[in-house]
Amino acid sequence: MEDLVRSEWDSLCHRYSEDPALVGHLWDELEKAYTAKDRHYHNLGHIHYMLELAHRYSPAGHLSDLLLFAIFYHDIVYKATRSDNEEQSAALAQDRLRSLDIPEADILQVKEMILATKTHQTAETELTKLLLDLDLAILGADEARYNRYSQGVRKEYSMYPDLIYKPGRRKVLQHFLNQDHIYKTPAFQVEFEDKARKNLQRELER
Secondary structure (H helix, E strand, O other), X not given: OHXXXXXXXXXXXXXOOOOHHHHHHHHHHHHHHHOOOOOOOOOHHHHXXXXXXXXXXXXXXXXXXXXXXXXXXXXXXXXXXXXXXXXXXXXXXXXXXXXXXXXXXXXXXXXHHXXXXXXXXXXXXXXXXXXXHHHHHHHHOOHHHHHHHHHHHHHHOOOOOHHHXXXXXXXXXXXXXXXXXOOOOHXXXXXXXXXXXXXXXXXXXX
């Protein structure tokens, strides 16, 4: 899995840079972040799943490089005790993409896409809608995979006792269930919506 993610990263970056040392350095930073000991769900497995689905659901078989950069960087900063992970991730992405000489307008779009993952509410472009759906695709996974996800999230919040964690988790689950649509793209609504609602309801009842 890690080799596949690394291969995707190398292919992406080499479309913009001929400096293998730079590409390797940026990968090392990503790998260190996503393999940290406190990453039980927001890790390379999450990135791999999003990349896999991005290839499957990108319109007309065209996979946007901006979407790929947003996937790689959207959780590079992740601490359960912080409330500014998305802002920190977006700022870091902006700096690193500049080192690859990505056009500034494209960097701004990637930054805005990452920021949209904070609330999963605002999605002004089709590309952002797809990123948000990829990020939440796990909610509509099969029951076993969903359970591993929910257990992983609980471990990431292990510093909080059930008395604090469970009410917060219930609020998150109910928030998604109260939405008219969890997913923003028609393809994901067809493929994942019903399964996501069943998974969320099952966890809520537990």
